[in-house]
Amino acid sequence: MNLRPPLLEVSSITKTFGGVTALSEVSFAIEPGEIVAIIGENGAGKSTLAKVMSGVHSPDSGFVTVAGSRCEFRNSAEAAEYGISRIPQELELCDSMTVEENLLLGREPLKSMGRLDFPECLKMTRSALEMVDLKIDPHQLVGDLGHGQRQLIAIARALHTSARMLILDEPTATLSPLETQVLLHRLIEMKKSGSAIVMITHRLAEVEEIADRVIVLRDGENVGSLEGKEIQRDAMIRCMVGRDLSPIEPEVSEFGDPRLIVRELMTQDHPEAVSLQVRSGERVAIAGLVGSGRSELLEAIFGLRPRSGHVSVDQCDLSRAGVKESVRAGLALIPEERSSQGLALQRSVSENASLPGLFREAGRFGTLDRHAGAAVAQKIVKELDVRPPRTDIPASDLSGGNQQKIVIGKWLDLNPAVVLLDEPTRGVDVGAREEIHKRIRDLSFSGKSVLFASSEMEEVLSLSHRIIVLSEGKMMGTLVSAETTEEEIMALATGGEIHE
Amino acid sequence: MNKIKGIFAVLLAVMIITAFISPAFLTSYNIENLLRRSALFGILGIGVSFVIMTGGIDLSLGSLVCLVGCLTPWLIIDVGIPAPWVLSGLLLLSLGLGLLHGVLVTKLRLQPFLVTLCGLFIYRGVTRGILSDQTVGFGTSGTVLKSLGNGRIPVTDTFGLPIPLIILVLVALGAGFLLRRTLWGRHLIAIGSNETAARHCGIEVDRVKMGAYAICALLTGIAGLLIVLDTGTAQPSNFGNFYELYAIAAAVLGGCSLRGGEGTVIGVLIGATLVQVLRNAIVLIDGIPEASEFAVIGAVIMIAVITDEVMRRRSGKNKLA
Amino acid sequence: MNKIKGIFAVLLAVMIITAFISPAFLTSYNIENLLRRSALFGILGIGVSFVIMTGGIDLSLGSLVCLVGCLTPWLIIDVGIPAPWVLSGLLLLSLGLGLLHGVLVTKLRLQPFLVTLCGLFIYRGVTRGILSDQTVGFGTSGTVLKSLGNGRIPVTDTFGLPIPLIILVLVALGAGFLLRRTLWGRHLIAIGSNETAARHCGIEVDRVKMGAYAICALLTGIAGLLIVLDTGTAQPSNFGNFYELYAIAAAVLGGCSLRGGEGTVIGVLIGATLVQVLRNAIVLIDGIPEASEFAVIGAVIMIAVITDEVMRRRSGKNKLA
Amino acid sequence: TVKTTTTTTSSSAETRVAFVTNGVADFWVLAGKGVEDAATDLNVSASFHMPPDGLADQKRIIEDLLVKGVSGIAVSPIDPKNQTPFLDKVSARTHLITHDSDAPESARLCFVGVDNYEAGVLCGELVKEALPSGGKIAIFVGRMEQDNARLRRQGLLDTILGQERGVDAYEDASAVIKGNGFEIVGTLTDQFDMAKGKANVEDILSKHSDIAGCVGLFAYNPPLILEALEQSGRISEVKVIGFDEDERTLQGIIDGTVHGTVVQNPYEYGARSVAILKALAGGDKGVIPPGGIVNVPARIIRRAEAEAFREDMRKKLGK
Ligand SMILES: Nc1ncnc2c1ncn2[C@@H]1O[C@H](COP(=O)(O)OP(=O)(O)OP(=O)(O)O)[C@@H](O)[C@H]1O
């Protein structure tokens, strides 16, 4: 071994928030040309570690060393000066600005006197977009893009900084296999050119594919690291959860009458008519690439977007209904972007969790009890194992995965007849993912209908009975899950492009 | 509660200092006056805080006070319509205008600041136009009616509860109940905290918001009535000028964030009282030049806000990001 | 650009209608007056739009106009300090006050609305206190200096370019350059758009924001100077009253969103011009009672805003969520 | 500098009197000077208040003064007719007199000042003198709803139009009024916004190329008229008639650009009010003249009197 200090080293970092210990005595080091994956259950402290490394949080004790010299970052700008760049778990983009402006934010090319160099800007933008294979007008407003495209922009921005040290916090949670492959490919290239990469993810297949080393966090502690051949799904799960996951019970599927009927549904952005039905007890997946219109379809069914065509739930015609009527008719939508669509982050867990179902507790004139909603919130927190199990803290104090549990819990508690889910297990750890999958299955066993969109092929294949594949808002076909493969889905999803 | 400790401390401090310097401060006549004035501005503050909690703002408030305040004596005395009709008509009008603000903000998705800024111009302009800029008032008549604004319920020989205070208490209790103990109130706060999320939860965002604007305008109308019943006369060009700023200041001092989703009724009352106590103190204490009145008010508000912030930081609950 | 089509259309409509009804509208004397007035309010509008683009607001603007406007003649005529010293001193003072706002907003993390509301009270109070509420003015002296505010560069026999217009053009070009062509401008807009994102991208949020408040106050100071040089006299208790509302209205009409992150200089200029043309039209056109002036202004602004919104919806780029 | 706002010249703490104006203006600053001088001479403690925000503000200040305990208040009611009940309440608690504008129906003990209508008549005479053959004139004023504005304008109109509508009349401010060779093209208000006040003059100049005279009813209006006229180069064509004693107005009279101005005597309002209140506090009701009006006449200042008048005023202000 040489005596050169590692590129970055964190030494016995401890970080607490109020009473909660997010990290305790975590140490690890990373060398140039190495890809380290950090895995762990929700709330294990992964994002906190990423934030400490990139200067967003300062640790209570312990320190960060870059190339041998000890650093105390006061903000992320200072970390950036050391070549450390981070893609946050929740997107941080400027919606009222263009793709180009977002991509170059904080590192705009300059001429003299602080003037921007526009031709150079455009050149850099093009090359950044190329890195993630995103074909998009650099002058489009970011606020007009779908979630997946926005995620790709965040990735492109970080990749293009050619940082010495790149930290990615769940970058692939909403990417489909195609975009994920592009990303992983880029990461390997960067690694070869000597960058160090830290990747946080719950998708263990990706870890197997690219990680040189895996660091496992549990309750804020570094409980082990795996290298080379040890990096295997089961080993990782065991290390993370501390036990094996119970195998899924085999199911008997019997479908009843259609509960959700959608006919000739058209929306503003994708004027392609979509018709589908989901029967009682059935689980249907919607698959497609980033921007294929999955979220848009779900939102349109739910009544969030202006639409034409027919939607009904249990014979109840919702064609002209708004969200409120949809909810009362037994429809629920678990949205994709939890920070903007799912939660009011500064409000308490209790307020957030009880919101959609609060009307059930209201008296004749809409009056509420002093403790209205508290019981519901307690129940959700307990059933979904939210950590820490408190309902009085603001939702922003929960880790990403735990926030997701609140979003799911608050809707499932309403016991809806038809559940629409958009990326249901985004950012959720393997254990909780199984738990959520189990609940979704239970729903269908009790005769409910489930329609979900997911970018994760494993989830699409294992959780659904049928798969509807979308491409550019058009239904490309329907596949039976038991008889299809990932390749077949992808072929359909990219169908539009291949024939071009 | 934590949010308003600082303001409350400053209010207490101002009261103690004034009482110490001027013996007149604690006379029952003065306390009665203070209670009446704070009540009037408290009603305005509570009104606007509903709108602020949704993340909106209402700038039209001062002009609406002008509209209602000037039309009341005009319709009753000059036109000769019976008082009950006038009062209920004008309150309905206020409610309607509030609803209109709500419709423009929600259905046409215009910025609340712009909509109510237009209201600020239009209501004052219309009032001035109708009255051709002439002062109106009750003259020596209408004493029964006027007791709504300046009447009192005697408690001791020298002290009586001003009627506006009683109205304020009712309004405050109602507002508190509405905000904390009804579905509507919870939805209002949810909208202010994250409108998209609220919409995703099936909350009828537009309806609730319209309600908030309507309540704000209605309370403004009530305050406008009480104020003109108290003063007895009103000038279209300056009646209610800047009241929107006093009301918003009271609401914000009382812990409402202009980004929405936060605020307590009790805080707004403390905020409204602080401004009135200050103005009273400036007259009572010799040696503060009246011309500098505004400077003193501004400075004390600033001190209150900073105290508040420092206290909150001390309590360590303050976050960085 | 798309954002201001509606406003521009309304401006054109108002101009055409006025020109049609009143032959005086297109006389060179009137156009000159209009240009000068629009220039003065344009400078204020551009100033405040910097702050609005960061997602903040500046309510102290009218009072700062008062402070600068009243102190200028007082210091020059009554105290007898040489004009160059006074001008540069007061502009420096404005800049300093702007920086102070910036520091309070960023370092103490106070709400901009509150900070500048205190400014609104304090600056007016201080001015009134210093001058004991007396009117100040240049009398018949200071004509050279005053030509900065009311001077003109003759172009034809009857028409000349008002000097304030030239200053405005310089300010507008500077502002446009700063916003669109420099790093600082991009960062400013990014902060208004998403402050956390900007912070995490390594932008020095506090510095940029302080700069925005400083520029706003400096431009306000310049406008205050020019206005008093134009009117020749100023009264502390009402000089500049409500100017913050006119300036903010111009900015918002011109496409600035109060949530920050949006806005164009040209839009602000159109917004400022619209308000001035309206006020001019009301006097020129017979039959509009002057008392209803505000009502007309409010109504036309409302029409402009709605036209704008409708046009934007037509263009189909409108989103729901 | 002059400390005019809360002047407390204390020596004998017994007698405290207060002088409340109807708003903030220079005019009142002179009155404040009178209050101050009288207080020193008569050895009483007098405070001086200018409510900035109209009626509600005036009411608030008077209430607070009662709380503070004063033995007499002199007030210029903003809306005498409607404030009568309130003034009655006040006079039940202290010695109340009115100045500048009267509330004859109320229980006030006496009134110090001149009728604004009379002042308007004087102004009308100046206009007729300046424009013997009539012509188009425009009137500029801060606010029309103030009683002094209405009365001044009515006195002016009645005089130049040769009519006798009297003190209770009100003629629509937006109407064009013709008669007697004169045409009043408009009465423009500015709500005390200086920039608007000047813009009003400019707009009238663009609208009427043949305007013959401009009348400014409030102290700051004549200077704004002069400013606009000088800039447009029509200073020699248009006659300017003013009110009150702004420095610029007086200079204009001396320079010949202003035909003349009507001045009241605010200094005397202040001084006499304090004297009367002191006497009343001492139980001397003899200071109240029969009829209850203490006349402090307004007068006309033309070129001949301007210099001397200005000297006198400066002396009073201690400049
Ligand atoms: N700002 C904060 N305030 C208070 N507590 C916090 C804050 N941020 C994180 N925590 C707590 O710290 C712990 C670790 O959170 P962190 O976000 O690092 O988890 P994570 O491993 O990234 O989880 P996930 O997989 O769900 O994203 C959690 O218990 C969380 O509740």
Ligand SMILES: Nc1ncnc2c1ncn2[C@@H]1O[C@H](COP(=O)(O)OP(=O)(O)OP(=O)(O)O)[C@@H](O)[C@H]1O
């Ligand atoms: N609010 C919006 N305004 C305008 N266009 C939108 C909006 N949201 C989505 N789109 C567009 O609609 C298309 C479909 O987006 P949608 O979010 O439904 O895709 P998706 O399949 O869910 O993919 P992902 O969520 O991974 O981006 C995209 O091209 C996107 O640009």
Ligand SMILES: [Mg+2]
């Ligand atoms: Mg995380």
Ligand SMILES: [Mg+2]
């Ligand atoms: Mg999606």
